[in-house]
Amino acid sequence: MKQYRVLIDAKDEKGLVYKIASIFYKHELNIMSNNEFVDKDNDKFFMRSVVEGMVDADQLEAELEAVLPEDSSVEIVKAVKKNIILMVTKESHALGDILIRYEAGELDANILAVVSNYDLLEPLVSKFNIPYITVSHEGLEREAHEEAILKALGQFKDVDYIVLAKYMRILTPRFVEAYEDKIINIHHSFLPAFIGANPYKQAFERGVKIIGATAHFVNNNLDEGPIIAQEIKHIDHAYGWRDMQRSGRDVEKIVLSRALKLALEDRIFVHANKTVIF
Amino acid sequence: MKQYRVLIDAKDEKGLVYKIASIFYKHELNIMSNNEFVDKDNDKFFMRSVVEGMVDADQLEAELEAVLPEDSSVEIVKAVKKNIILMVTKESHALGDILIRYEAGELDANILAVVSNYDLLEPLVSKFNIPYITVSHEGLEREAHEEAILKALGQFKDVDYIVLAKYMRILTPRFVEAYEDKIINIHHSFLPAFIGANPYKQAFERGVKIIGATAHFVNNNLDEGPIIAQEIKHIDHAYGWRDMQRSGRDVEKIVLSRALKLALEDRIFVHANKTVIF
Amino acid sequence: MKQYRVLIDAKDEKGLVYKIASIFYKHELNIMSNNEFVDKDNDKFFMRSVVEGMVDADQLEAELEAVLPEDSSVEIVKAVKKNIILMVTKESHALGDILIRYEAGELDANILAVVSNYDLLEPLVSKFNIPYITVSHEGLEREAHEEAILKALGQFKDVDYIVLAKYMRILTPRFVEAYEDKIINIHHSFLPAFIGANPYKQAFERGVKIIGATAHFVNNNLDEGPIIAQEIKHIDHAYGWRDMQRSGRDVEKIVLSRALKLALEDRIFVHANKTVIF
Amino acid sequence: MKQYRVLIDAKDEKGLVYKIASIFYKHELNIMSNNEFVDKDNDKFFMRSVVEGMVDADQLEAELEAVLPEDSSVEIVKAVKKNIILMVTKESHALGDILIRYEAGELDANILAVVSNYDLLEPLVSKFNIPYITVSHEGLEREAHEEAILKALGQFKDVDYIVLAKYMRILTPRFVEAYEDKIINIHHSFLPAFIGANPYKQAFERGVKIIGATAHFVNNNLDEGPIIAQEIKHIDHAYGWRDMQRSGRDVEKIVLSRALKLALEDRIFVHANKTVIF
Numbered sequence A, B, C, D: 001m002k003q004y005r006v007l008i009d010a011k012d013e014k015g016l017v018y019k020i021a022s023i024f025y026k027h028e029l030n031i032m033s034n035n036e037f038v039d040k041d042n043d044k045f046f047m048r049s050v051v052e053g054m055v056d057a058d059q060l061e062a063e064l065e066a067v068l069p070e071d072s073s074v075e076i077v078k079a080v081k082k083n084i085i086l087m088v089t090k091e092s093h094a095l096g097d098i099l100i101r102y103e104a105g106e107l108d109a110n111i112l113a114v115v116s117n118y119d120l121l122e123p124l125v126s127k128f129n130i131p132y133i134t135v136s137h138e139g140l141e142r143e144a145h146e147e148a149i150l151k152a153l154g155q156f157k158d159v160d161y162i163v164l165a166k167y168m169r170i171l172t173p174r175f176v177e178a179y180e181d182k183i184i185n186i187h188h189s190f191l192p193a194f195i196g197a198n199p200y201k202q203a204f205e206r207g208v209k210i211i212g213a214t215a216h217f218v219n220n221n222l223d224e225g226p227i228i229a230q231e232i233k234h235i236d237h238a239y240g241w242r243d244m245q246r247s248g249r250d251v252e253k254i255v256l257s258r259a260l261k262l263a264l265e266d267r268i269f270v271h272a273n274k275t276v277i278f
Helices: A015-027 A057-066 A093-103 A122-127 A143-153 A173-178 A199-206 A239-263 B016-026 B059-065 B093-103 B122-127 B141-152 B174-177 B200-205 B241-265 C016-026 C057-067 C093-103 C121-126 C142-154 C171-178 C199-206 C241-264 D016-026 D057-067 D093-104 D122-127 D142-154 D173-178 D198-208 D241-264
Strands: A002-011 A030-039 A044-053 A075-076 A082-088 A109-116 A132-134 A161-164 A182-189 A212-219 A228-236 A270-271 A274-277 B002-011 B028-040 B044-053 B072-080 B082-089 B111-114 B132-134 B161-164 B181-189 B209-215 B226-236 B267-273 B274-277 C002-011 C030-039 C044-053 C073-078 C082-088 C109-116 C132-134 C161-164 C182-186 C209-219 C226-232 C270-271 C274-276 D001-009 D030-039 D045-051 D073-078 D083-090 D109-116 D132-135 D161-164 D184-188 D211-216 D228-233 D269-272 D276-277
Touching: A002 A057, A002 A270, A015 A044, A015 A057, A015 B016, A015 D057, A030 B028, A044 A182, A044 A228, A044 A270, A057 B082, A075 C274, A082 A093, A093 A109, A093 A122, A093 A239, A093 B044, A109 A143, A122 A132, A132 A143, A143 A173, A143 B141, A161 A239, A161 C030, A161 C044, A182 A239, A182 B059, A199 A239, A199 D173, A212 C226, A228 A239, A228 A274, A228 C209, A239 D241, B002 B059, B002 B267, B016 B044, B016 B059, B016 C199, B016 D161, B044 B267, B059 B072, B082 B241, B082 C073, B093 B111, B093 B241, B093 C093, B122 B132, B132 B141, B132 D073, B141 C016, B161 C093, B200 B241, B200 D109, B209 B241, B209 C270, B209 D228, B226 B241, B226 B274, B241 C241, C002 C057, C002 C270, C016 C057, C016 D016, C030 D030, C044 C226, C044 C270, C082 C241, C093 C109, C093 C121, C093 C241, C109 C142, C121 C132, C161 C241, C182 D132, C199 C241, C209 C241, C226 C241, D001 D057, D001 D269, D016 D045, D045 D269, D057 D073, D083 D093, D083 D241, D093 D109, D109 D142, D122 D132, D142 D173, D184 D241, D198 D241, D228 D276
Parallel strands: A082 A109, A082 A161, A109 A132, A161 A182, B082 B111, B082 B161, B111 B132, B161 B181, C082 C109, C082 C161, C109 C132, C161 C182, D083 D109, D083 D161, D109 D132, D161 D184
Antiparallel strands: A002 A044, A002 A075, A030 A044, A182 A212, A212 A228, A270 A274, B002 B044, B002 B072, B028 B044, B181 B209, B209 B226, B267 B274, C002 C044, C002 C073, C030 C044, C182 C209, C209 C226, C270 C274, D001 D045, D001 D073, D030 D045, D184 D211, D211 D228, D269 D276
16 A cells, blocks of 8 residues: 655646546545645645555556646655755754754654854754754855855755755845745744844834744745745733844744644645645 | 535545535536545544535435435535524623624624523613513522523524523523534633633632633533634733633633634534534 | 822833832822833833822822922823724724623723714614714815814814724824824734735735734824734635635724723833833 | 842732832842732732842842741842753653753753653753663552652752653652652643643543643642643644644643743742742
8 A cells, every 4th residue: 555645736627626536536545634725816726635545656647637737737745754954044943943853753854964154053963963064154255155055055966845944144046046945934023024134123123012933935035935834922012122032932943843844744835926735 | 506505424435525526527516615524533524515506406415415325414505594592691792792793794694582591681682673582590490491491492493503602501401402503602711621610710719821712512511512612812820810701701702703603604513522613 | 098090101210119119108008000111222111000098199199200200201090981982984893892892881981982984884883872973085185084074073072092993094194193192093914014005915915824903003104103912813825815804803803902991991101102011 | 230039929018019129229229120919819929020239139138028027938049040850751842842942051050960761862862961860660669660760869959940841650749749849840731621641632532622731830739730831722623632742742842941931030939829920
């Protein structure tokens, strides 16, 4: 018995569920879980099914493609570990949260490396026997620095996701394109509020009564990529911006780890700069 | 074009989705929304689909029944207004929340009457031109009082739901059986904590840091019926039990109204003293 | 025995608490509750004490002023009902929530009138025997319309707060100045995100995973006044903007009512476009 | 300049604030932060002040004691690191969360050791150069096992707190008395619901729509000690008990770490089986 995740992203049309269910039924697949969503505004159909049975993955994919509208995307994923690379700067909370889950075997992932522009977190990462690569930005133009990072990343094949676990530098379009829809960032505000640098300072200045964090895919517009998950925390007038920062870390790390888990389980579809999450 | 809610509660078996989708496809029904859940522990399949098309409701029901396992329940609901009766005692917040929604046309329901053991809320209810029936419990045994209420309710036909919007008396099994799975209560605690009388006092005594409310169907065990919705609110040591009560009202009314809306939209399935909610 | 709320807003300096406590002690005042906050960035001291005793209000105020730094503000408030005016447009949820609380005697306020640019909500308001004043904006320039509203408001003396319970028009500086720090608005987003028109549409376009509401004092910059309270609600990809709107109403009304209650109890201090809330 | 936390737990009486403030004023102490609470039901006054100045701690304590009612407790704490011991069984999430914070220097604590009835988490703990002591319960009566643990703990002097970071065995009164008001536990439910073993299974059976976690001091009644912090998470019908367990871990670890932080900062007062938290 094999188990697959069937991921379908298609133009919506009448009968899709029937056609897909027919194929599952013909192969006597056991449907372990099933989620569908029709985006009526964009005429799109999304489906994630976990099926179990004797069918061959390539054959299943071919048969599904044959009944779906043109330009549909069908992916049959075996639930294997994905390869991820973490990028960090100086703060350890989001990184640490991922490392502890990793050590506990909670993540369906191999952490290939942790990349940073500082060597500060090397002692922590090395405890977990994960390669730590420091690419200092000192004395380098942004482009040259990124070139060096890309080169360092280049040695790793089949990278599924790059997780910016509080990597505090802006990525250039060149970098983003190299890993399109594969970079997950945690931003320390409830976007679209407080885009850019020092969101906690911005939040303090504005006198908000909540702070938050947003996990999102990175695109070429700063903090404007498709949002995966968001969470907030209530605060009051007694919070200085450093209190917000301290206290916001728990929100940040939980939201990032939640988004990472969704990605590793192939639960996220991206369309029109938004996510559908099953 | 007709629109129906198709509600299916069946023993789970392979091919159910295929068989149901085939019937929808044959009749060229447009699936407006679709939710399924398989309860693997209990081998149960639940589905709620909103479909649009030209088919006759009785025919659709018959065809679905023909392909589903024995003992399945199929219901085809036209989205018409349901008939509800509210029961209250002295507090107006939950009642008022429903009345304001009612007046705004937000509820797919006719409020046939408000029944109370006090006349205190009559002035409020009469503003909305809804019959208010006082059945005082003074001088009556519990059974005699309920008999009187049941008699008062008896004049209303086709009651879909009885909503206990802070009705503060315990119902006897006789009453509960008369309206099985049709009575929705709001209990002012996060059940199963603080069952019974004065949950806020109990919460105060225990020194909890959260208070809450639970909307549930009423069965014969006090506060142990199937839970529909729950919500909480953070409190601190400065809250006396009356502060909890005051502050908990917002949670109570929102949770009850949310549960009522779910019921009116046929989004709740009950099985094994739990709810599946779409 | 008299009970007062003592509200102090002063430049911070060493010994303030001692000096104030000395005066309370001298008059044998019983301190029912006490809150202080020192804003170290701005060198400000805020205090709200509820005291009980035999002292005369004017004398207490004079004595406190004598020991506080220059430019301090001392206010001795008897807990009497405040006068409020509500302004609405077409939606009834925030208005209705206030009316139900009002009817229950939960608000320490007199609602002098409800003012609207439509007559739509008159039937609801008239149930509660509150004057409803329609000032249509049709055919009027913004200034002329506001002039008419200001004239209508002018007949009411001693207005403590104007509550914009989903009043959907932007107020001009002239209006805001006439009721400085007295206008409370509910904005249907977690500010500073989605300022301006149609925040739910903006939220839908952005693909956020939370929606929210913000109660704030109105100043001359749209949606940029001091924030009093904020709350959010989780949503997912299945929410169209109308679903957000429907579902956001519960957040809006609860947040506005909470802010109003804080104002009525003199729990809000405003400084540097922020609020201190006790 | 010295900085102290002044912790006062006294019988309430008129003039307390004045008397305390007089002493602070006399010594020209700078009040960095101040919190008071009067528990009127129990006639109790609690205060936590952070003061800065030149006074000697013993003198300050003596002067405060002189003006406070008999049986008052005054503690002058220098903000030094506290000594803590962690106890765990098999799960690493709560432990890991504390270790990462520890490594980041976020905790004002020395972790003297981690004690467990299994050696399973030794590899994780040893990464952080913290002694790991396995005291297996195999083949031992509860009393004998605890005796062995107490002996192991006995080698550590000045233990301020014992943190049960998912230690899954019930402690006997002998143990609890040895570390009265010093043992902090995390229970994986919103107490008082689901006391005892397998709260997630209990929650699943009951069909609740929220799960939660409670950090509390341990007393001799299982899960009935003073509550420090509670948090919840919404779930739905699709959650099996293992999903609840997995998903509840984030709540557990954050609540425990929050409670630990409150304890380390001397922000918790215990009275009448409840906590006052500043």
